[in-house]
Amino acid sequence: MLKTQGGNVLQIESEPLALAIAEEWASQEQQLHMGHMRLTGLAFTAQDNPLHLTRESITAKILGYLHGDTVLFWNSESEKLSRYQEQYWKPVIDIANEGLGTSLKPCTNLFDTDVVSPSDARIVEKWLMSHNFWALTGMQYAVESVKSVLLPYSVVTFKLQAEDAVHRAMLEQKSQAETWGSVEWAHGVEEEELTTRLAAAALFVYFNSNAVTKKTL
Known part of the structure; x- marks a missing residue:
């Protein structure tokens, strides 16, 4: 029987999630990480x-990230970065617009507070509220990891893989690294960490959106 840090017996409504968590514990060796x-x-x-x-409250927190979403704010001062944004960020916006029926558009003014219209915000809010508490917990973790709502949306709807989404989330850092250079190993560690977070969060959302059996671990 597995207890949480709060001393509660862990009860999971998704059998696939229960199996995945059991595998996490089985993969631990002498010390727990x-x-x-x-x-x-x-x-x-x-x-x-x-x-x-x-x-x-979780939905409200996520919507706060939507209004400052990484992929909605474009840098118009760098020609190279602008090309990258058109290539890598516009498809993410298109995925959301097609999937949700929104009319989201990129903005080049970092101080613009009206990037997301009230009607688009309501659409995203309705989509978020269609999820249960556990799924929203995973979605919040994903959003906070990559500072974007649209990138995790693309992953949980199976339009992008987590690794690809993280690559797009780090577009500005990659562009700067190409220009000025970077510590390659440090950059790789950060990207791997974000990919692990996003992949786990997406799985958590998926498993809790497709619950079949309640399990006690």
């Missing part, structure tokens, strides 16, 4: 809910 057990950590957070969040 909780930092590597993303699904376990998300499940503990969702069940204990230490910040007393609700579906409404």
Whole structure:
């Protein structure tokens, strides 16, 4: 029987998630590395809910990121970066518009507070609120990891893989590295870390959006 950090018996409504968490524990050797057990950590957070969040409060937090979404704010001062944004960010915006029925457009003014229209915000809010609390916990983790709502949306709807989404999230850093150089190993570690987070979060959303059986671990 597995207990959360809050001392509660972990109960999971998705059998695939329960199996994935069991595999996380089985893969641990002599010492536990909780930092590597993303699904376990998300499940503990969702069940204990230490910040007393609700579906409404999580949705509001995620919508806050939508209004400052990485892929909606383009840099017009760099010709190379502008080309990259057109190539890598516009398809992400298109995926959201096609999937949700929104009319999102990129903006080149970092101080623009009206990038997302009220009607588009309501559409995204409705989509978020269609998920249960556990799925929203995973979505919030994904959004906070890459500072974007649209990139995780593309991953959880199977339009992009997590690795590709992270590549797009780090577009500005990659462009700067091409120009000025960077510490390659450090850059690689950051990208791998973000990919692991996003992939785990997307799985957590998926498993909790397709629940079949309640399990106690």
